[in-house]
Amino acid sequence: MDDLWLSNPTLAYRDWQAREAAGADRRPFSARSIVQHQAMFEHFRRHLVARGATVATFGTDDIEAFWQTPHARTYSQATRMRYAKLLDRLCRHLVFAGVRQDNPAAGLLASVRWPEEEPTPQYLDATTDQQLQAYLQHPAADLASLRSRAIVATFLGAGITAAEARSARMVDLYPDAVPPYLFVPAHGPRDARTVHLADFAVPLLRDWLARRKSLPIDGDLLFSLLSDGRPITDMSFGRLVRTALEAIGASDVEMSPRTLRNTFCRRQLLAGRSHEDVSQMLGLTSHRTCDRIAATIAESQSKNED
Template sequence: MDRFDRLWLTNPTLAYADWQAREAAGVDRRPFSARSIVQHEAMFERFRRHLLAAGVTLATFGSDHIDAFWQAPEAECYTAATRMRYLKLLDRLCRHLVAIGVREGNPAEKLVRDGQWPQDDPLPIFLPEDADGQLQAHVQPHAGDDLAAIRSRAIVAFFLGTGVTVAEGRSAEVADLQPAAAPPYLHVPAHGAPDARTVHLDAFAVPILSAWLVRRATLPIASDLLFSLKAGGTPITEMSLGKIVRAALETIAFEADDMSPRILRNTFCRRQLLAGRSSEDVSKLMGLVSSRTCDRIAATRISVGA
C-alpha cells in the first residue's frame, strides 16, 4: 500500500477528492460532471462522519454500518432514490478500496444488487399556501426572544425566503445577506457547477433577518459565517438545521413525511411559480441546472386546484 492508498485511512476526505479528480467515473466510464463531483463529495462526507461517530474506518465498516446510516436523524428524509445513489457511491468506492488493498470485501455490493430505483419520482412536498402564511407569521421578530429563538426564526425565514440549499445556507456569510438594500437580497457564491446568483429576499423574511444581523454582530465569533454560534466559527450542522425546521413546523401544527429544510426550498419554488414566474426563471433563481424540479412542482398547481 503506497502513501496515496494509506491516505484513505489518514485523511479520507482528501483521498476521496483526489480519487474523484483523477479516476472516478460513472457506469459509462465518462468522468463525472463538476456538479456531480460536488454532490458526491458532500455525500461521502456525511457517510464518513457517520463512520467516525461509530468508531470504524473505511477499511472496517460493514453492511450493518450502512443500515445504521439510514437511521441517523439527518437521513430520515432520504428518498428511495437518494438511498440508491448512496449505495451506488459506496459500491463504487468499496470496489476501488478492494482493488488497492485497503479493504478485503465490498459490503455495499449485495445491497446495490438487491436495491431498486423507484419507478416514479416521489411527489414534491411543500407547504400549502395557508401553512406557508402561518410559518411566515411565526418567523417575525418577537419581543423577549432569547438568542436561540432569534436564530431559529432567522434560519427558518432564511430558507423559506430564499430557497437555497442546506449546503448554501451553511456556508452563507454575513456579507452575503443584504436586507437593507433596495431591494433586499442574498448573494449566493458559486458552488461547483451552479454559477453565483442573487436572490431577492421575500419581504416577510427581512425583519427577522435584519434583527439577526444586529444580534449576530454582538457575538464573539471568529468567523464570517451567517449562522455560526460557536466561538471557533464552525458551520451549523445539518442535523441542527433539521431540528430547527422541524420544531417550527410543529409549532404551526404542520406534519409531512419530509420536515427538513427541503420542504422550505420547495415552498419557495412554488410561491415563485404561483406569482407567475416561469419554471426556467425559478430554476435559475434556485441554482438548478434544469427546470425538471420546478416543472414537477408547477404541475401540483393543477392537482391541488391552485
Template sequence: MGQIQYITVGMTKMDSLWLSNPTLAYQDWQAREAAGADRRPFSARSIVQHQAMFENFRRHLMAKGTTIASFGTADIDAFWQTPDSRTYSQTTRTRYVKLLDRLCRHLVSTGVRLDNPAAFFLSAERWPDQEPAPLFLTEAEDARLQAYIQSIPDDLAGLRSRSIVAAFLGIGITAGEARAARMADLWPDAAPPYLIVRAHGLRDARTVHLGRFAVSILRAWCARRATLPIDGDLLFTLTPDGRPITDMSFGRIVATALAEIGFAGAEPSPRTLRNTFCRRQLLAGHSRDEVSQMLGLASNRTCDRIAATLESDDRALAQTPRARANE
C-alpha cells in the first residue's frame, strides 16, 4: 500500500484512473496512444483483442488480491499456471508478454508504477519460427464423435453436455459465441435448421446451418431447456440463475466427450472441434471464402492453414505404394 501512496504523488486525473478504474483507463489509453513496435496505431480488431486480454489478466490480479499498480513477476508467473493459461500456445503467451510490457512501460512513464515486471519475461519469450499446425479430429474421430452425440441421454447433465459438443462440432461456433447464444437464436425445426450468431466485437451477425448429425440432440435440448426453471434465455447454462458457462466448463465438457471416443490429441477443446468443422466443410467442397463466412472470419487465414493439412494428406497419399502403382 505504501508503494501506491508514493506513486500517486503528482499523477494526473487520467493517470490515477489506473487505480480506480483500470478497465476504463486501458480503453482510453488504447484509443489515444497505444501503438505497436512500428509506432502505428493498432487496428480496431487488435484493440478489441487487447482489451479482452487485459481484462483476463486484471481478473487474475483481482483474484490474487493485487492491482495493476503493484503486481510483480510472481503474479505474472502465477498467471501462466491458471487452467486457461496452461493451454496457451507460444504465440498467445508471447502476445500477453508484449501487451504487459507495453502496459508497464506506459505506467512507469506516467508514474503509476515504479518498475516493469514484464521485462523479465519479454527477454525469455520469442515468436515461434512458424505457426503451430492447427489441431483437429481425423475423419474417423469426427465420425465417432458424431455418432456419440446422436445418442440422446435421459439425464439433464448428459443431454446438456452432448448438445454443447454438438454445437461446437456441428455449427463451428467459438466458446464465446456458444456462451452468448440465446434460445431464440436456435431453429432446429427450420428447413434447413440453423443458428443465428449475433454480432459481437468486429464480427457481423451470421446464420450457420446445423450439421445433420447435430439436429436431433439440439432439438431435444431445446425442448428440455424450455421446461427448466432457469432465469434468462441463454441457450446453454449450468446454473439456475442463468449465468453463462465458463471456458473452463466448456473445456471439461468437450474433453470428457472426446475421452469417450478415445481421442488422445494434445488439445481436447472447443477450438479443436471448430477446426474440425472447418476442415469438414473444406472436404465437402466449400470454398475458403464460404467457410470463412461460416466461421465469422474476416480473412481466409484460418481456412488456408487448415486447407494446407488437406494438401499434406494428398501428398502423403500420392506416395503410398498403391498410389505409385496406379500412376
C-alpha cells in the first residue's frame, strides 16, 4: 500500500499527476489541466475530511453528499462530468496501488453526461452585482481582508482571469492614471491589453497597492501569499470569491472568478458597448463569449416583457 496517500494525499495526488496520470488517449494532461485537477481533488479531499473519511475509505454516500454541498450544487453539467471522470480515474489508481479494494465512483460515468448544449454562462444579475460592489467598499478588518477584497474587486471590476490575477505585478496597476487601468501582459494566444478599472474598484486597489509596496515580502506580484510572496492558487481565489458572495447572501450561482468575469462582461454589454470592444477588454480573439452572455440579456428582457 502507498502510505503517502494516507499520510499526505495532497502530495500523493500531485506526485501521481506529475508522473503518471493521463487522459483517455493516454496523453499526459496539460499543465493547466493538472492545476485544475489538483484544485478539484483538494476540494473533494476537504469534503472527506469534514465527513471523517479518507481517500481509502470514502464510499458512494460520501460522493452523493459532495454533490449536495452548497458549492457543488452550483456546478454545471460539464463540471460534474469532470469530477466524475476525476474520481473514477483516482479510484481506479488507488485500487491498482492497493490503497482501496473498490471503486465507488465506477457508476458515475454512466449517470453523468457531457451537456448536449453549451451551459448558460454563470453571472451575477445587476442587483447582486451592485450588492457585491457595495460590500467591497466596507472597511477591511485587517491586511488579509484588504487583499481579499482587492482581489475580488479586480475580478469584478476588470474582468481578468484567475491566471492573469495570479501573474499581475505591482507595476501593472495604475490606479492614479486618467482613467485608472490595469495592464495585462500578453500570454498564450492573448495579446497584451489595457483594461480600464470600474470606478468602484479604484479606491480599494489604490489602497491595496500602497500597502503591498510597503510589505517586506519577496517578489513583485500584486497579489501573493502574505507570508513569502508566492502566487495564490486557483483554489484560494475561488475561496475568496465564495466568501464575498456568501457575505451578501448570493448562493444560487457558481462561486468562482469566472462568474465575476462574466458579470464584468455583461455589465459592459448592458452599458451599450459592442461585442468587439468587450471581447478586446476580455482579451478574447472571438466574440463567442460575448454572444453567449448577450443571449442572457435578450432572454431576460423577453421574460420581463412577458
